[in-house]
Amino acid sequence: xxxxxxxxIGCGEVTEKKSGPAFxxxxxxxxxxxxxxxxxxxxAYAERYHIRKWYxxxxxxxxxxxxxxxxxxxxxxxxATFAIMAMRAGKPVYVEKPLASSYxxxxxxxxxxxxxxxxxxxxxxxxxxxxxxxxxxIVNEGVLGRILNVQIRFAVPPREADNxxxxxxxxxLRPEIAGGGYFYDMAPHQLDLLQDIFGVIxxxxxxxxxxxxxxxxxxxxxxxxRFENGVVGSGSWCFVGHxxxxxxxxxxxxxxxxxxxxxxxxxxIRLVTSEGTTNITVPNxxxxxxxxxxxxxxxxxxxxxxxxxxxxxxxVNWVLDRILGKY
Numbered sequence: 001x002x003x004x005x006x007x008x009i010g011c012g013e014v015t016e017k018k019s020g021p022a023f024x025x026x027x028x029x030x031x032x033x034x035x036x037x038x039x040x041x042x043x044a045y046a047e048r049y050h051i052r053k054w055y056x057x058x059x060x061x062x063x064x065x066x067x068x069x070x071x072x073x074x075x076x077x078x079x080a081t082f083a084i085m086a087m088r089a090g091k092p093v094y095v096e097k098p099l100a101s102s103y104x105x106x107x108x109x110x111x112x113x114x115x116x117x118x119x120x121x122x123x124x125x126x127x128x129x130x131x132x133x134x135x136x137x138i139v140n141e142g143v144l145g146r147i148l149n150v151q152i153r154f155a156v157p158p159r160e161a162d163n164x165x166x167x168x169x170x171x172x173l174r175p176e177i178a179g180g181g182y183f184y185d186m187a188p189h190q191l192d193l194l195q196d197i198f199g200v201i202x203x204x205x206x207x208x209x210x211x212x213x214x215x216x217x218x219x220x221x222x223x224x225x226r227f228e229n230g231v232v233g234s235g236s237w238c239f240v241g242h243x244x245x246x247x248x249x250x251x252x253x254x255x256x257x258x259x260x261x262x263x264x265x266x267x268x269i270r271l272v273t274s275e276g277t278t279n280i281t282v283p284n285x286x287x288x289x290x291x292x293x294x295x296x297x298x299x300x301x302x303x304x305x306x307x308x309x310x311x312x313x314x315x316v317n318w319v320l321d322r323i324l325g326k327y
Contacts, residue, residue, distance in 0.1 A: 001068060001092075001300045005032040007061045009082050010073035011045040014096060019073070019123070019289040020049065026290075026297045035061040058082055062089050069300065072096060076184070077177045080105035083310075087118040094121045094296050098188040099313040101179030103321045106314040113310055121296045121306050122313035124192040126263065128291035131282040135261050135269060136197050143273065145256025150198070150233035152190050153249045154263075155241040162214045162240075173215040179317075180324055181217025182239045183208075190235070190250060190263050191316050192308075198227040200315045206323030212240035223323045 006023050008015060011034050023031050033053035036042035046054035055061040062070060062085055070086035072079055072095045080100040086093040087109075099106045099122050113120045126132050139147065161170050171177045172185045195201060206223035210216070221237040238245065248262040257273035269280040285291065298304030321327055 001302075002028055004029040004069050004297050004300055005067050006030070006069050006071055007032055007064060007067035007091075008034040008071045008073060009058050009061060010096075011036050011041060012073060015045075015071075015073050018125075018287060019071070019293065022287040022290040022293045023071070025287070026294050028301055029293075029297045032067050033061050033064055059085065062086055062091065067091070069094070075171045075177045076101040076179050080109050083109050083120055084112045087112050087116045087120060090116070090118060092119045092121070092300055094123065094293070095310070096123045097192070097313065098122075098179065098184065098317055098320070099310055100317060101177070101184070102326065103314065103317040106310065106317045109310050110314060119299070120310035121292075121299070122308050122310055123289060123292065124189065124196075124308045124313060124316075125289040125292040126189050126193055127196045127308060128295060129284050129288060130291075131261075131266055131269070131284055132193055134280060134282045135193075135259065138259055138269075138271060139197055139252060143257060143271065144252060144254025144259055147198070147231050147252060147254050149253040150194060150227075150231060151249075151251045151253070152187075152194075152233070152235035152237075153247050153251070154186070154190070154236070155238040155245045155247045157243045157246065158212065158214055158240050169215055173217050175217050178217075180320065181215065181219060183218060183221050183237050183324070184320055186264070187221075187235070187237060187320060188316050191319050192313070193263065194233070194250070195227070195312075195315060196307075198229055198231050200228050201225045201319050202228050204319045204322040206325065208324055214240065218324065221323065225319065225323075 031051050034051050035055040039056050042054040070091050070093045072082045079095050083093045083095050178184050204225040208218040208221045211220050219240045223235045226232045248265045252259045260270040271278045295306035299306040
C-alpha cells in the first residue's frame with residue numbers, strides 16, 4: 001500500500017485534538033471518509049476538515065472502495081466489533097486505546113488478525129513521543145543501574161461532569177461502554193509505557209472500591225504487579241481526592257539512581273543519581289499522535305514498522321482486568 005486512504009469510524013474529541021489532522025500530515029496518507037451515527041456531526045466534521053465523504057453507517061464506510069484503511073475512534077465497547085469488521089474486509093485498522101473493553105475481546109481481535117493476515121495497530125501513542133522515548137533511553141543506558149522497583153501514583157479531584165445523574169455522565173464512567181471507570185481509560189497509557197520498557201506484566205492483583213459514590217464505577221484502586229524480568233511494581237489511583245493530593249507520577253527506582261516523570265502533564269523528567277539532580281525538558285509535537293500515525297503509515301507502506309499492535313496491546317487489558325477482578 002503506497003497511498004493510504006483512511007476512513008474514520010467516530011469523530012469525537014480525540015480526533016479533533018490529538019489524531020485527526022495528523023493523518024494528512026504524512027506523505028501518502030489522507031482522510032477519505034468519516035462516519036458518525038449523528039448525520040449532523042458527520043457532515044459538519046467532513047466539511048470542517050474538507051473530507052470528501054461522510055457516512056452514518058460503519059459498514060458502508062468500510063465497504064467504500066476508495067477507503068483502504070480504518071481508524072476506529074469510538075468508545076471501547078465497540079472497538080473489537082469495528083476492528084473485526086475492517087479486518088474481515090481486508091482493511092488494516094488503527095484502534096484507539098484500550099484495544100477493547102475486556103481482555104477476551106482483545107483475544108478475539110488478535111484471532112481475526114491472525115486468520116486474515118490483516119494488521120491491527122493500537123493508539124498507545126505515548127511510547128512514540130520524544131518525552132517518553134527519553135525516559136526509555138535513560139533506563140536502557142543503565143543510568144539507574146539495576147532496576148529494583150516501579151511505582152505509579154495518580155490522584156485527581158472529581159470532575160464537574162462526575163456529578164451528573166445516570167446516563168448523563170461521561171461514557172468513561174459507564175463500565176458497559178468503557179470497560180471500567182476512569183481507571184480503564186487512563187491507566188492503560190501508564191501500563192503500556194511500563195510494559196514497553198520492562199516487558200510484559202505476568203502477575204497482577206488489585207483492590208478496588210467506590211468511595212465517593214458519585215458513579216457506579218470504581219474510583220479508588222491499589223495494585224501490585226510483577227514484570228517478566230522480575231521487576232516488581234505498585235500503583236495507586238484515586239479519582240475523587242482533594243485537590244491537595246493531585247499527582248501524576250511514575251517513579252523508577254534503581255540501585256544507582258531514581259527517575260521520576262509524569263504521564264499526562266509532561267512535567268520535566270527528574271533524574272537523581274550520586275552526581276546530583278537533573279531536570280530534563282522534552283517537547284512533544286502539536287498533534288501528539290503524529291509520531292505513531294507516521295509509524296503506522298510507514299508500516300503499511302513497507303518503509304518502516306510500528307510496534308504498537310493488537311498483540312502488544314492485549315497484555316494491558318489483561319492487567320486491567322486482573323486488577324479490577326473481572327476474572
